[in-house]
Amino acid sequence: MIGGTVGEVVESRNDKYAVGDKVVGFGGWQLYSTATGKGDVTKVDTTHIPLSAYLGSVGMPGMTAWYGLMKICEPKAGETVCVDAASGAVGSVVGQLAKLKGMHVVGIAGGPDKCAYVRDELGFDECIDYKAFPEPADFYAALKAVTPRGIDCHFENVGGSIMDAVLLRMNAFGRIALCGMISGYNGVPIPMAAPQLILQSRLKIQGFIVSEHMNLWPEGLGELGGLVATGKLKFRESIADGLASAPQAFFDLLKGKNFGKQLVKLV
Ligand SMILES: NC(=O)c1ccc[n+]([C@@H]2O[C@H](COP(=O)([O-])OP(=O)(O)OC[C@H]3O[C@@H](n4cnc5c(N)ncnc54)[C@H](OP(=O)(O)O)[C@@H]3O)[C@@H](O)[C@H]2O)c1
Known part of the structure; x- marks a missing residue:
């Protein structure tokens, strides 16, 4: 099942990605995913922006x-x-x-x-x-x-x-x-x-x-990241716990039971 994900590199054979790096990509509804590192994951900086925001306001x-x-x-x-x-x-x-x-x-x-x-x-x-x-x-x-x-x-x-x-x-x-x-x-x-x-x-x-306007993402995400990092853009999240809760969280989204970005915490 496809889905945007954020996570942490746990094993790497790519010089550009070290164990512990935080990444955003389309890892899908699963606990672990493999990536080539050639455009399918992006390393993100979590110094001033929480990792989960890369699936929401800065994603x-x-x-x-x-x-x-x-x-x-x-x-x-x-x-x-x-x-x-x-x-x-x-x-x-x-x-x-x-x-x-x-x-x-x-x-x-x-x-x-x-x-x-x-x-x-x-x-x-x-x-x-x-x-x-x-x-x-x-x-x-x-x-x-x-x-x-x-x-x-x-x-x-x-x-x-x-x-x-x-x-x-x-x-x-x-x-x-x-x-x-x-x-x-x-x-x-x-x-x-x-x-x-x-x-x-x-x-x-x-x-x-x-997704048909990828050329504008650097400009847009740059602006949004700056706003989140400086507290000018606020956001809220609903976090479902565990992969087994994902289907119900999806049904709930369609009934408006989520409040802010619906996330599923996998690990
Ligand atoms: N075009 C694109 O590229 C693109 C990309 C991403 C998302 N989207 C679309 O953007 C919209 C918002 O997505 P999101 O991720 O930000 O979701 P969201 O607003 O975080 O969650 C969905 C919200 O839609 C409302 N809703 C659900 N069913 C409804 C209904 N039958 N009548 C009225 N309101 C209903 C609920 O809010 P209330 O409780 O306030 O009604 C629910 O909380 C969606 O339509 C999504 O498909 C489009």
């Missing part, structure tokens, strides 16, 4: 946030940005980066605890607990109340009824970074209530896959 999820915000949303100070799954690995980085760019940041997350974290610890301006508004009209009203100047940029992680409400608040020439549609990961197609809004509001909607 693939952080880079996903960075790419979607910087390259698709093209943030401008004073504009309003919205992000759902806001307390998660990707969403939490999106909102904090957007705050650093001077934007008005609105998060959407499931539950009062997640929203309190997003607002009080991560510094978002607003957070809506979508679970408190099961009726689409009520959720839309709550979103409208915290976006009086509309939404210029949206970072989509969820899809479905949340995206329908956001589309109604998008300003003309708004940008949407279509990163994920987790509400449809069980295989059921996700309908869109009013696609005509894309035309009426002249929106730019762009899907992306972060």
